[in-house]
Amino acid sequence: MDGGKSSWHPLGKRLGTLALWVNRSYSTGTVVLTDRSHRTEPEVDFNWLSDKRDAERLQQGFRFIARLLQHNSLSSVALDPFPSALNARAKRVSKINRTNYALTSVLALLMDRVSAAAPWAD
Numbered sequence: 001m002d003g004g005k006s007s008w009h010p011l012g013k014r015l016g017t018l019a020l021w022v023n024r025s026y027s028t029g030t031v032v033l034t035d036r037s038h039r040t041e042p043e044v045d046f047n048w049l050s051d052k053r054d055a056e057r058l059q060q061g062f063r064f065i066a067r068l069l070q071h072n073s074l075s076s077v078a079l080d081p082f083p084s085a086l087n088a089r090a091k092r093v094s095k096i097n098r099t100n101y102a103l104t105s106v107l108a109l110l111m112d113r114v115s116a117a118a119p120w121a122d
Helices: 010-014 052-070 088-094 098-117
Strands: 002-005 016-019 030-032 043-045
Touching (some): 010 098
Antiparallel strands (some): 030 043
């Protein structure tokens, strides 16, 4: 598990990230070469969580994060936890440039205003 700020920009500085993964997995996948050419992509099947031990370890990790978020020292600052993914939109806004800084500055200000007006802010 890893924890930290979400990104370099103003919005990312207001969000924390808890990341979870399974290291040294027992599950195995396959790579099939479909052509002799190095330019042809192979067929890859990761076969994630095909071994139940990996699924159990991932489940334990999620439960650990849930317990962390309920802990007094974290629950006072970790408001409204939500799942996220590093999708194409997130990757675009993660690029360091002036446009993304301006965009995330506006979003961060909106986030601060909503948080200040929220009933849990009392």
